[in-house]
Amino acid sequence: MEDLIQLSYAVDTFYFLVMGALVMFMAPGFAMLEAGMVRSKNTSEILTKNVALFAIACVMYLLVGYAIMYGGGGMLIGAENTVDEVLASGGDVYYSARSDFFFQVVFVATAMSIISGAVAERMKLWSFLLFAVVMTGFIYPTQGSWSWGGGFLSDAGFVDFAGSGIVHMCGAAAALAGVLLLGPRQGKYGPNGEVNAIQGSNMPLATLGMFILWFGWFGFNGGSELKLSNIDEANAVAQVFVNTNMAAAGGLIAALILARILFGKADLTMALNGALAGLVSITAEPLSGTNVESMLIGAVGGVIVVLSIVGLDKMRIDDPVGAISVHGTCGIWGLMAVLITSDDATLSGQLTGLGAILGFTFVAALVVWFVIKMIFGIRLSDEDQQVGADVAEIGIAAYPEFSK
Amino acid sequence: MEDLIQLSYAVDTFYFLVMGALVMFMAPGFAMLEAGMVRSKNTSEILTKNVALFAIACVMYLLVGYAIMYGGGGMLIGAENTVDEVLASGGDVYYSARSDFFFQVVFVATAMSIISGAVAERMKLWSFLLFAVVMTGFIYPTQGSWSWGGGFLSDAGFVDFAGSGIVHMCGAAAALAGVLLLGPRQGKYGPNGEVNAIQGSNMPLATLGMFILWFGWFGFNGGSELKLSNIDEANAVAQVFVNTNMAAAGGLIAALILARILFGKADLTMALNGALAGLVSITAEPLSGTNVESMLIGAVGGVIVVLSIVGLDKMRIDDPVGAISVHGTCGIWGLMAVLITSDDATLSGQLTGLGAILGFTFVAALVVWFVIKMIFGIRLSDEDQQVGADVAEIGIAAYPEFSK
Amino acid sequence: MEDLIQLSYAVDTFYFLVMGALVMFMAPGFAMLEAGMVRSKNTSEILTKNVALFAIACVMYLLVGYAIMYGGGGMLIGAENTVDEVLASGGDVYYSARSDFFFQVVFVATAMSIISGAVAERMKLWSFLLFAVVMTGFIYPTQGSWSWGGGFLSDAGFVDFAGSGIVHMCGAAAALAGVLLLGPRQGKYGPNGEVNAIQGSNMPLATLGMFILWFGWFGFNGGSELKLSNIDEANAVAQVFVNTNMAAAGGLIAALILARILFGKADLTMALNGALAGLVSITAEPLSGTNVESMLIGAVGGVIVVLSIVGLDKMRIDDPVGAISVHGTCGIWGLMAVLITSDDATLSGQLTGLGAILGFTFVAALVVWFVIKMIFGIRLSDEDQQVGADVAEIGIAAYPEFSK
Amino acid sequence: MKLITAIIKPFKLDDVREALSEVGVQGMTVTEVKGFGRQKGHTELYRGAEYVVDFLPKVKIEAAIDDALQDQVIEAISKSANPGKVGDGKIFVTALEEAVRIRTGETGPGAV
Amino acid sequence: MKLITAIIKPFKLDDVREALSEVGVQGMTVTEVKGFGRQKGHTELYRGAEYVVDFLPKVKIEAAIDDALQDQVIEAISKSANPGKVGDGKIFVTALEEAVRIRTGETGPGAV
Amino acid sequence: MKLITAIIKPFKLDDVREALSEVGVQGMTVTEVKGFGRQKGHTELYRGAEYVVDFLPKVKIEAAIDDALQDQVIEAISKSANPGKVGDGKIFVTALEEAVRIRTGETGPGAV
Numbered sequence A, B, C: 001m002e003d004l005i006q007l008s009y010a011v012d013t014f015y016f017l018v019m020g021a022l023v024m025f026m027a028p029g030f031a032m033l034e035a036g037m038v039r040s041k042n043t044s045e046i047l048t049k050n051v052a053l054f055a056i057a058c059v060m061y062l063l064v065g066y067a068i069m070y071g072g073g074g075m076l077i078g079a080e081n082t083v084d085e086v087l088a089s090g091g092d093v094y095y096s097a098r099s100d101f102f103f104q105v106v107f108v109a110t111a112m113s114i115i116s117g118a119v120a121e122r123m124k125l126w127s128f129l130l131f132a133v134v135m136t137g138f139i140y141p142t143q144g145s146w147s148w149g150g151g152f153l154s155d156a157g158f159v160d161f162a163g164s165g166i167v168h169m170c171g172a173a174a175a176l177a178g179v180l181l182l183g184p185r186q187g188k189y190g191p192n193g194e195v196n197a198i199q200g201s202n203m204p205l206a207t208l209g210m211f212i213l214w215f216g217w218f219g220f221n222g223g224s225e226l227k228l229s230n231i232d233e234a235n236a237v238a239q240v241f242v243n244t245n246m247a248a249a250g251g252l253i254a255a256l257i258l259a260r261i262l263f264g265k266a267d268l269t270m271a272l273n274g275a276l277a278g279l280v281s282i283t284a285e286p287l288s289g290t291n292v293e294s295m296l297i298g299a300v301g302g303v304i305v306v307l308s309i310v311g312l313d314k315m316r317i318d319d320p321v322g323a324i325s326v327h328g329t330c331g332i333w334g335l336m337a338v339l340i341t342s343d344d345a346t347l348s349g350q351l352t353g354l355g356a357i358l359g360f361t362f363v364a365a366l367v368v369w370f371v372i373k374m375i376f377g378i379r380l381s382d383e384d385q386q387v388g389a390d391v392a393e394i395g396i397a398a399y400p401e402f403s404k
Numbered sequence D, E, F: 001m002k003l004i005t006a007i008i009k010p011f012k013l014d015d016v017r018e019a020l021s022e023v024g025v026q027g028m029t030v031t032e033v034k035g036f037g038r039q040k041g042h043t044e045l046y047r048g049a050e051y052v053v054d055f056l057p058k059v060k061i062e063a064a065i066d067d068a069l070q071d072q073v074i075e076a077i078s079k080s081a082n083p084g085k086v087g088d089g090k091i092f093v094t095a096l097e098e099a100v101r102i103r104t105g106e107t108g109p110g111a112v
């Protein structure tokens, strides 16, 4: 029996690590998506932001974030489980504490990755990274503690399986706050209400990014079941995999068709956003719905994301990659969709969670962005935007030969 | 004992899910390979096809395909295994039904991905997607039911471990039917029998695609053992991993050297095709051969693919990425190579399977392509081909800045 | 009990295979990193080298390398474990022999991948591949046998958990030998001591490569624990994952900040090298240090790599991707850093290992490079360098349209 | 006829195109070029090694026009391309002996 | 000597090159350009936002030739580049005062 | 004034730029082009199909100069761009009627 507990523990820990590695791999997914959706003169800079924010998220979450979110009182991660503890628990302690940290830390990075896309092409590099320090060390963990850390939102019956709200909407709220203070890219909106198209420079990269994110999402949602080692849990993880996949498929098809109807052509970027929208939409509850329900919830997400992208543009909220729509608007939809499939969720619980996370994150982020803006500035000058952030901030062109 | 069955079930399910995720990741592999092998004016369109076909495959296989292929009488996937059922089976039911669906659905998408490459740069987007609906919902599952679904081919002793025939040759047969009705790209063949080179636009993407496919193939073949949880099965999975790897290595080297001899230079694209040829060749039986045998079977595949590509061009069958040669010609070779390493296979069994799959798929696909051609048309006009499918169908250039 | 041993064996084998697959995926990581860091006229060639060296490593290590490194007396891998052997061992034989080969073979390829970057843009293709045959079949396995094969270095108490020295420094030593015989790229150094910048052509690819390597490194280090199936081992694997991640994060941030200070801008390529430097630095001992210690060891690696890159340039040692600094200088640092965190390591043990591997590999490689140079030549002529290795050796431009 | 060649900063292209259309220029051809001039480039460091960015991205506009339009065209370009900073660019005028519209075979001023 | 500049549709390049070779033009220089003219661009939507593709991809061919060849060259280009659709392009002729072959130092008609 | 157009091998660009600066040319404009000429391209095989690389990468330098500089400039380019191999390139000279510095409105030789 003890041997079985030992092996179970190993299996659950391994499951957690593999799922975490998949989530970690979402980092290049975001990086490629964003690199493909900006102009080439800003590509090295967005890449630099993406690699640096990932590293910052890891460091800040290790030093303070994890302790804020999951208690442990103080800094750093707590001690690893001893064999005696595990055996004494009779299987209640069923995975390594380190594996838990690993799985959690890659979520923080995901939340932060959302932001870099929304503020792309006009945000100063170091101001952004400073925000990343605060966001990953304090803002994200604070609101995360309310639900996953066992705080008041978990008491309020708020259901958010893998983080449509806690991760995605949270990132989008912080992004929105930044975008409002930052303003649109130079030339994005004309004086008479024109919305000018600014094309992304590299569609294969954007597509690769989307597929990597889809792949990584199996870890994101699949790992959020937290346990694998018996029949029920294994069935649950499998169900989560299938539902996650179906939601992405539904979102992609819905967005592609809607774009075809609205715009006359098969807008690839909308299809990419549609798949991600489906994924965000199902993330709050990828377990309790049927496969077909999940597909439909994803499809609705795909419709929403197209409308949201067009709508934000109308409101002159400039988001080069559609991050606020994908993660914010669809994050909200995901939280609401829980009510369709889950018996555990209540309208009040969901609204409480939604309001608390959105309100807190938006306000906290607004304050932090504002302070950074006052002290260092956050917006690249028009001249820097003209020559591009790569020249202004990085000194290395993404494709130095192509524009020669 | 029950606990052990529970844990075993979890391990086998997890194994299935991880392998399935690797196969899912083959989707960007195909997408990048194809995006790299077409001209940039058709790149956004091939990307759109790749993302959309994957989503369509998931939806169609959920709605009807899986039920056609694995019985279950009707639509959708059957119910999940209950704990009681599993325990009562004493371990005979050893993985989640959902994990099985997940593993199978990504195979369908693979078969479909093969086709997009062969018809690239001249096939209408929406006609292609319509074909994808029929292929993934009906044609693939029908022939798949004959072998993996326990139909007459499995009775006939047809051996096709992971699908050299059922997946790869099937996809290639459907592709060939399409190509024959579609004709070559404008300008590919001159009036006096000239074969004009049309270079792929992005070699790093093509190389990335090949490597991703190689990586994903560990899931494709490794997962097809279907069980992992005892010593024999674990050894078998490990053997499959090594043999798969060696066949790819053998194919790559053979193709590279042969291309060097035939063409005078080290044709990178042939090396890429060679690795994939090796992989397809071993897929029908990656278990029973030794590591060295597998390497050699792969190497023969690498030779075949080069000759097949040149030969198809002579026959004016235009296949921009070499998909028909890699998956079709080498798929046939793979089915035959089973006879070398496996005692279970018989010549008649293999030929029956080969003929049935090839014949049925080719004819069925031909009919479907033909109907679509009659109703909607399948070929882009010469003018659309000149400006490129991206302008004609997507409205978004893959690299809008580069060609400025 | 026997069933439990069976399942444990399956789990450990599966763990090994999954970790091995991650390491295999490092191959496209290196390929993309190098493709991004060279000029586009040499990109197809570096891709060809990367795909071919991987295949060669697999073949040579199967045929002779593995037997040299792990005994077995002769060629090829030994026989697979039988069920009886495993059960009789009471769990001492705990994973498939084939899975061990799979895990080891991808390490060889890693060592070889290091070299292609350092000699990029001026080394003849076929001479390089010939070296790959000797390196992966003989040089690497010989020195590897001294430690991991149970030879004199393991007796001397040399500690190198996952191969800072055995894999990374070894590869870098062979690279250095090649670079010294090969000389710098045409135009890299001016007559009056100028160091001319030669910019990499594609930053998104380089960034993708770095992230893939980071992802693959979880397999590299995580799998090197070799066992997972009980609480202690699972905790150890989890610790290795977290430490590996923290070292990369530390290295990236340190290099980015140092580059900012030294060069005035946020040099993306240095950040990428910094992350890899952190990873190499922790690879010799990712288990015994705390998470914070690992982060700091990585950060020191990040500082070292920037200084080393600049320093090698001063010494006119031309290394287009920084491979010698990342894997060599930081490999040495990694071996020394073991002394900080591990009680098992001794200064003399570490220095013995360092000296033996470095000395043997450098000299052996120098001899082999020299012989190849005498017989076939290793350096592309100035004219070939001007038109680019792609025209000279491959006949296929990486981006044929862009430079039109 | 004259061939007017203007070298301008890339982000001024749309403005100049509009200004040209307004004075009646019906066609033009645009090329991405790199310019070297009084607007000095800057020194960058790539991996610690210096390099001089002395060729800056510019756009070249070529328009064949009727002689009569010359002054107007020069003025239109000068105004629309001019933020008054070094590197704003140049306008060159050369004589055009003949122009042919391929489609119709028209020649002379009617072809431009 | 004359400098003939032709702006044509990209996919006609090979045809024009052959036609020029046939009339004895031994060298030419080709540039990728964007053209604005009577052939109107089209409006596309990118993520719901309109943009006008008014610059269309063209290829510019420059060939220095002997005066005697002028008519033949113009005819060769006109014929080979002409599918008879709007946007087929233009041919411009300017006087060339001098030509030098760098390799040999030859000047004048012998250098082109 | 003259407009000097030189078509050279790409890797000679830095040398030519320096040689031009030395003789007092203060500005120039550079374009990536493809050249067809006596330097024959080569035949390559791509996946077994032949294709002719007859357009080779070249760089085009345009510099507007004062008449007085013409000989010096031609010599400077000829020397610096000349490894003495076929395909080294050409220099073309055309008359420039007018030059304008957009920033200042200066015209004539002072503007170049």
Ligand SMILES: Nc1ncnc2c1ncn2[C@@H]1O[C@H](COP(=O)(O)OP(=O)(O)O)[C@@H](O)[C@H]1O
Pocket (backbone or CB within 6 Å): D007, D034, D035, D036, D037, D038, D039, D040, D056, D058, D085, D086, D087, D088, D089, D090, F026, F027, F028, F029, F030, F062, F063, F064, F065, F101, F102, F103, F112
């Ligand atoms: N003599 C010249 N011949 C050709 N092009 C020139 C010449 N001088 C300048 N240019 C072009 O004009 C651009 C702007 O010139 P520059 O001297 O930098 O500034 P300004 O026009 O304000 O004096 C240059 O980048 C170059 O492309």
Ligand SMILES: Nc1ncnc2c1ncn2[C@@H]1O[C@H](COP(=O)(O)OP(=O)(O)O)[C@@H](O)[C@H]1O
Pocket (backbone or CB within 6 Å): D026, D027, D028, D029, D030, D062, D063, D064, D065, D101, D102, D103, D112, E007, E034, E035, E036, E037, E038, E039, E040, E056, E058, E085, E086, E087, E088, E089, E090
């Ligand atoms: N006045 C002009 N000066 C320079 N280039 C021109 C001029 N007019 C047209 N072009 C070039 O010729 C191309 C074709 O011209 P367009 O007016 O579209 O069609 P057409 O030649 O059939 O009248 C344009 O895209 C542009 O590149």
Ligand SMILES: Nc1ncnc2c1ncn2[C@@H]1O[C@H](COP(=O)(O)OP(=O)(O)O)[C@@H](O)[C@H]1O
Pocket (backbone or CB within 6 Å): E026, E027, E028, E029, E030, E062, E063, E064, E065, E101, E102, E103, E112, F007, F034, F035, F036, F037, F038, F039, F040, F056, F058, F085, F086, F087, F088, F089, F090
């Ligand atoms: N008649 C011409 N008109 C325009 N460009 C030319 C002409 N002849 C040659 N060129 C350009 O000069 C380059 C070099 O010419 P080529 O004939 O190959 O060698 P060489 O200059 O040594 O005789 C060509 O690639 C082409 O770009």
